[in-house]
Structures are given as C-alpha cells and as structure tokens.
Amino acid sequence: MKLDSMYQDIILDHYRNPHGKGLRDGDAEVHHVNPTCGDEITLRVRLDGSTVADVSYESQGCSISQASASVLNDLVVGKTVGEAQAVQEAFLELMQSKGQGEGDEEVLEDAVAFAGVSKYPARVKCALLSWMAWKDATAKALAQNPAVND
C-alpha cells in the first residue's frame, strides 16, 4: 500500500517517542507555522563555539512534522554548524525531489525515511517545518555571536 511509503515505521517511531522534545536554554528562538495545516513549532538553538550544543523545541502538528523535528534533533546536535548545514541542505534536496530522490543514508541516517513524503506536495512543508525553523534560529544565533565562524 502506498501509505506505507509515507508512514515508514521509523517515522511512526519518532512520532510516538520524539527525541529531544521540550524547550531548554538556547541562544536564539524562533516560531514557525505551516499555515495550510496549523503545524507549529517553537525552536531554540544553543551553540557552543561552532558546535550545535542543543536543539530544543515545543511543537504541535501531524506525525510527519513531529517525527521530522525528532530526526532533526538526532542529526544536528553534536555536529559543527557547517556539518549540520550540509545535512539540512541534503534533507531539503530530498524533500524537493518529488519522489525521485532516495537520500544518502551516510549523511541523512533516519531522515532517508522521509523520501516517500516527497511525493506528497501537501506534506513536504510538514517535513520541512522544523528544519527551516532550525536554519532560521541558527542564523540568528550566529548573528548574535559573530565570532563563531567555521
């Protein structure tokens, strides 16, 4: 069934047990919404030098948007900002692939499970919500702290 290509077990697992959820200290905070369906996220980024020390968030929304925030947390915390940005770009590219991309598992790990979502234009925004929020928050955090530059 086609549904299973969207709702992979990995996605449903992240949805049921989200990683890193909850708001903790951060250097910058953003609030993003998906106006078409009401998915919302408040996300904070904390940097430690050039390392992403924490990504914390409070969110409400569909399984895809929730699971995606959880995977984001797994993938970027502990990486340098530059490495994390490369992951973000790879994820963005996968989501824009209209069902054609598979994603590089070396880079994207669990996030390759979202490949099936890219076939559903209405849901791509759900998957990207937290990633765009992270990008935005990171830019803000860096702007506050221009010394960090990798």
Next chain:
Amino acid sequence: MTHAHESASLTGLLDTDAIRKDFPVLQRLLHDDKPLVYLDNAATSQKPRQVLEALTAYYERHNANVHRGVHVLAEEATALYEGARDKVADFVNAPSRNEVIFTKNASESLNLVANMLGWADEPYRVDADSEIVITEMEHHSNIVPWQLLSQRTGAKLKWFGLTDEGRLDLSNIDELITEKTKVVSFTLVSNLLGTINPVETIVRKAQSVGALVVIDASQAAPHMVLDVQALEADFVAFTGHKMLAPTGIGVLWGRQELLEDLPPFLGGGEMIETVTMGSSTYAPAPHKFEAGTPPIAQAVGLGAAIDYLSGIGMEKIAAHEHAITAYAVERLLEIPDLRIIGPRTAVDRGAAISFTLGDIHPHDVGQVLDEQGIAVRVGHHCARPVCLRYGIPATTRASFYLYSTPGEVDALIDGLHHVRNFFG
C-alpha cells in the same frame, strides 16, 4: 456498510442515483479502484453537466464583451449575463434585480461592503467613533476586511464569543451591539462548526441601534432557501463555486437605497456614466460596483447552477442534507475518542461536521482517508479563531451536499476506524 438497515430508514432523501449521474467527477475511481467519496463540499462543490454545458455553449456560440457592442454576439452575451442576474435575484427573493452585484467570490463581496462603508458619508461612514461587531466563528473572509477597516479608520472591532456547544454566545449582546455600532457582520452558517445562527435575534438588536447588517451566506445559499427579505439584512454575500457554479463568480446583494447612497470601491470601465479628465459620474447600481469586464461565463454558469438547484428544490435539498447530517452525527459519535467541534445534533446545524480523533492529527486523518478515496478537508478551515477557542490546532471536516449518500457516511465511518487502527 454494516449499518445499511439504519441508513435505509432515513427519510427525506433525494434520488441521489439520478443526481449523481449529472456529476461526471463523481464517477471517478481513485488510487486505482476506489470510488471517489467527495466530502469536501464546504470548500467547493462539484459541478453538474448542465453547468459545464452552459459554459461550453456560452464560449462556443455567444462569447463577446458585455454592454459594449451593437453586434449580435455582444447582445447575446449581455442578455445571458443580465439573465443570470435575474436568476440570482429570483433565487434570493430580491425586491429588485438591480440589488444583485456580481463579484468574483464572497471574499470580494465582503471586502466591497467594508470599503463602501469606509469611504461613505454620514450616516454610514465607519470612523474612529464607530464600532464594528462580528463573531468568533467567522471565516477569515469576514474577519480580515473588518480588521483592515478598523485599522484604517480607528473604529473598534468587537465580536460575539462561542459557547462550548459551538453556538454564538448571545448573553452579552447588549454590551456588544450599542449606539456606537455601525455594522454587524456575521455568518448564517459556520463553515467549521456547521452551526446555523439565530439571525432574527441579532438583526432585531442591530436594527434597534440603527446598525447595518451584513450576512455571510456562503454556507447557506448552496444548502437552503435564502430569502433576503425575510432575513431583513442590508447586505448578503455568497460565492458561486460552493453552489455548483464555476469559480470566479460571487454575489453581493444590497438594499437599493444603500447601493444608491454608498460610494463605489473599484473604478474602471462599466461603472461610469461620464468621464472627463477631472472627474467622473457613476452608473446606477449594480453597475456602479462592477468595474471592468465582469466574469461573464462564470455568471452564466451560476445561472445554470441556480436552474439546477431550483429544479430539485432548495427545501428538498435542505431536507436531504438534514437527514444525512443527522445520520452522520449519530454514526460519528459511535467512534471512540471522536469529538465533534460544533453542535452534536442535527438541530440548527448545516452539513459541515468538524471533529478531532483522539490525538491523531487531522493531517494524518485526512491522508489515510484519502488513501481510501475519501476527500475531506483538514486544517483550520480559514477560521483559525474557532480552533483557538476550542484549544485545538486543527480539525478534520466532512461536509455533505445534495449528491451525498448514507453509503458515503458509512464509508467515512469505516475509513475513520481504519485511521484509528493505523495509528493505534
């Protein structure tokens, strides 16, 4: 169809087998072999062959600009366009065809009223000393134009709140509608809650303070007898695409004296009497409010849609939808964890039913239903304040129309059980 015995006993149903044959899209199979179950009628209705044929005939035989030529086609196109105006006037029992203004949709109709009042002279002028009253259950189309008017004029915007049952809370009506109130604008039927509002109570109060009454009939005109004289409103807005007509055509009905006194909003061809480089005089209503080439084919399509609806009879359509809605409410409430947002009965409610299903997000509900060929709408339905009021991010909404069947309700119920199992 486990409940066939119950649905078979519903009374007042239309002959949907015959009606459905008129709607080509309803024959579609989705995802290979699943019949389309179209339950997104509050967003837009499907179109019968009769409307599609009227559009084709217009373009194939009569296409011309209106009111501007002496040639045969121009005269035919004008007669068809103005003929559609007659049909709308009849349909809403307007005292005069000149009270029917064509717009592109209900949103434009409501923006038009707000702008007329913003630019009007006394006694209609909305200014910093005025108050505007709306309700918390409005579609964004009946909120934002009033917010804009309030921001631009300094007028105060007030609104009726909602009860836990999804009805208007009228308990503070005397504080809300006061001598300062210039305009009261509210929806006849909520697109999210399905609630049918008590028009008379609100209109009486508004009249007692001399306020104008604007009624958003977008979810009423397609589904019930609409009589602008009985409503005693000053303006009534609705949109063609929800009542079997094409997109791109809407209506604003307004009382003749008001239309004579109020200023135009958009300027252009068609709305003038004479023009010099310094100034212009305006055509009488309705043309004063129809600048530029109007949506001609779309108006013709609306006329055909009205013929179709009237051929069946709005009372019969209302009775059919009432029976379907009562059956749907009853069956939805059988589902564990399902919460209807809005009246949990078919009394004073239209055929749009919103609900939440445990903590399964509507986005996911809609996706799994789609996989079974069932089209519902998910989200805040352009009425976000209602979601905030009930503390929910979004709802799933099933909405019915004259071609909806008890079998489709059964399909929805089966689909929702499947959703629960999938995310369970």
